[in-house]
Amino acid sequence: MGEKPVSKERIKLEKDLLFYLRYYKELQDRGHYKQELDYQIELLTKKLKEM
Secondary structure, eight states: OOOOOOOHHHHHHHHHHHHHHHHHHHHHHHTOOOHHHHHHHHHHHHHHHHO
């Protein structure tokens, strides 16, 4: 109906977020943990919420 077009920036942010979430899960499964990933995921989530 009257849906807004999704911006290219938002699509890129969503792809980046999915990448980091998959990577995070993979590291968790192996027993590793990266604090930088928490930061990246939080940053991307915040940017997406602001849009």
